Structures are given as structure tokens and as C-alpha cells.
Amino acid sequence: MTDINITIEDLALNNGDKLVKLATFSGQLDETNVDEKAKLIYELIEQNPKSLNLLLNFENLEYMNSKAIGYLTDWYSKVSEGGGKLVVAAIKPNVFDILEVVGLTQLIEFFSTVDEAKLALAS
Amino acid sequence: MENNSEEKNKEQITEITIVMPTQAYFMSGIRDFTLNLIKNMTDFSEQWAYRFQSIVDELCNNAIEHGSRQGESIKIIFQSIKSEYIQIIVEDSGTGPKQLKAEEIMKLVEERKDQKLLNGLIRGRGLPKIVAEWTDELEFSNLENGGVRVRVKKFLNDPIFQKNINLNNNPTHIILN
Numbered sequence: 001m002t003d004i005n006i007t008i009e010d011l012a013l014n015n016g017d018k019l020v021k022l023a024t025f026s027g028q029l030d031e032t033n034v035d036e037k038a039k040l041i042y043e044l045i046e047q048n049p050k051s052l053n054l055l056l057n058f059e060n061l062e063y064m065n066s067k068a069i070g071y072l073t074d075w076y077s078k079v080s081e082g083g084g085k086l087v088v089a090a091i092k093p094n095v096f097d098i099l100e101v102v103g104l105t106q107l108i109e110f111f112s113t114v115d116e117a118k119l120a121l122a123s
Numbered sequence: 124m125e126n127n128s129e130e131k132n133k134e135q136i137t138e139i140t141i142v143m144p145t146q147a148y149f150m151s152g153i154r155d156f157t158l159n160l161i162k163n164m165t166d167f168s169e170q171w172a173y174r175f176q177s178i179v180d181e182l183c184n185n186a187i188e189h190g191s192r193q194g195e196s197i198k199i200i201f202q203s204i205k206s207e208y209i210q211i212i213v214e215d216s217g218t219g220p221k222q223l224k225a226e227e228i229m230k231l232v233e234e235r236k237d238q239k240l241l242n243g244l245i246r247g248r249g250l251p252k253i254v255a256e257w258t259d260e261l262e263f264s265n266l267e268n269g270g271v272r273v274r275v276k277k278f279l280n281d282p283i284f285q286k287n288i289n290l291n292n293n294p295t296h297i298i299l300n
């Protein structure tokens with residue numbers, strides 16, 4: 001199985017008024033691991049069905065295949081349907097490039113850094 | 124004279140063939156190989172090296188999932204003339220549980236190419252949205268063994284190759300063609 005690590009932590013923004021889930025990805029999402037690892041994010045969405053603020057930190061995500069993109073699209077739809085917000089931060093140019101070609105950059109908001117994404121979610 | 128010219132052209136072609144077992148486990152190594160091959164043996168930019176990494180991954184995953192059962196193999200052929208093009212051919216063994224004919228795959232690709240985001244689908248973006256978008260030629264053909272051969276080609280002089288992204292400017296406001 002290709003190496004991929006996803007850690008999830010709580011961020012309290014606006015002096016604790018707003019809770020954000022930060023999911024940090026490290027490694028490569030490919031055919032060998034994506035089905036298994038996608039479950040982590042689905043569990044997070046199921047545990048927070050309403051108004052989930054989900055920040056995906058892609059700083060150390062090196063690769064995404066088309067199935068991973070399919071999951072990302074589905075996470076975005078589910079979070080949005082629940083009145084929440086999903087944003088992506090610190091994405092590598094090659095990963096952004098593949099999201100751009102499938103049209104996902106028209107849908108999801110991207111930020112250069114995690115701090116910028118936090119600021120946007122706090123407002 | 125023509126023969127000499129053809130001979131000269133032939134000398135410039137680099138061809139590498141890989142036969143790998145039908146297991147996605149090996150794809151990480153194939154992606155690394157592809158990235159280094161494009162970077163070191165063609166005049167394509169680093170951005171295109173990453174793009175070909177995705178193209179090869181998608182083609183092989185399709186061959187593994189649909190075209191060749193466990194224990195069989197798939198064949199990947201890289202052909203390039205350094206300053207002209209890269210061509211990649213992937214062949215499956217025709218033994219997969221969900222084997223489709225070349226015409227059926229092409230029909231699916233054509234149907235999905237123009238659909239915008241393919242919402243609701245986890246799968247189905249690889250060939251129409253990634254491979255078809257990033258190559259100049261995409262061709263499927265049926266093999267005698269019942270398998271499918273997919274051939275993609277990208278020419279270096281395509282003007283789209285000049286297009287680079289600049290994430291640092293304003294990542295939330297990127298102008299899309």
C-alpha cells in the first residue's frame with residue numbers, strides 16, 4: 001500500500017465561537033489506499049452532519065488519482081448540503097493542476113496557506 | 124535519401140517496455156519512473172512530467188481494474204523523440220472481470236468528456252477528464268487476445284504546453300479557459 005497519513009484535529013476559531021476540523025494529508029492518495037482512507041473523512045462528515053467547517057491541508061499531499069478526486073467532490077457536496085464549508089489549503093501545484101483539469105477549482109475554494117484558510121473560515 | 128532520413132528518425136526514438144503484474148501496488152514505482160523519464164529523457168516541462176504521471180496511472184489502473192485479472196500482467200510502452208513527442212501504450216490481457224471492448228470505452232469517454240463535474244460519480248473521470256484533456260491523440264483498439272490497447276500521444280509543440288499555473292498570485296481566483 002502506498003504511504004498516506006491523514007490526521008484530524010479540532011481548531012477553535014474566533015475565541016472558541018467557531019469550530020473547524022483540520023484534516024492534514026501527507027503522502028499519496030492512489031488506488032491502493034484511497035478507499036480505506038476516504039472512510040476517515042466520511043466518518044467525520046457523519047459525526048458532524050450540520051454546518052461542518054472542514055479545512056483540508058494538502059501541503060504534504062504529493063499525488064491524487066481520479067478516484068481520490070471523486071471522493072473529494074463527494075465530500076464537498078455532502079458538507080455543502082449540511083450547510084457547512086469545505087476548503088483546501090497549501091496545495092502543491094501538480095495536485096492543483098489535476099483538480100483544475102477536472103473542473104474542481106471552479107467549485108472548491110483554495111488558499112495558499114492554512115493560516116489564510118483559517119482567517120477565511122473565521123470570518 | 125528517404126531511407127536515410129527514416130533511419131535517422133528511428134535512431135532518435137527511445138522506447139521502453141515494462142510488463143508488470145496486475146496489482147495496483149506496483150503503480151507507485153511506475154509513477155516515479157514516468158516522472159523521471161519525462162523529466163530526463165524528453166524536453167517536456169516538469170508540469171507535463173507530473174501530468175504524464177497521472178495519465179499513466181489512470182491508464183494502468185483502468186487496465187488493472189477492467190482488463191486483466193489478478194496473476195496476469197499489463198504492458199506499458201513508452202516511446203519518445205526527445206524534442207517532438209511522447210507516446211504511451213498500455214495493453215491489458217483481456218482477462219479482467221469487467222472487460223469492455225475498445226468501442227465501448229471510447230463511447231463512455233465521449234459521453235463523459237463534455238459533462239461538467241460528473242457530480243455523484245466517484246469513478247469515471249480518469250479517461251475523459253484527465254487523459255483526454257492532456258493528450259493530443261487518444262485511441263483504443265481491440266487486441267487478438269481479447270484485451271484492449273490504449274495509445275496516447277502528446278506533441279511538444281502544442282501551444283497548451285506553454286500554459287503554466289501560478290498558485291501564488293491568487294489561488295481562489297484563477298481564470299479558466
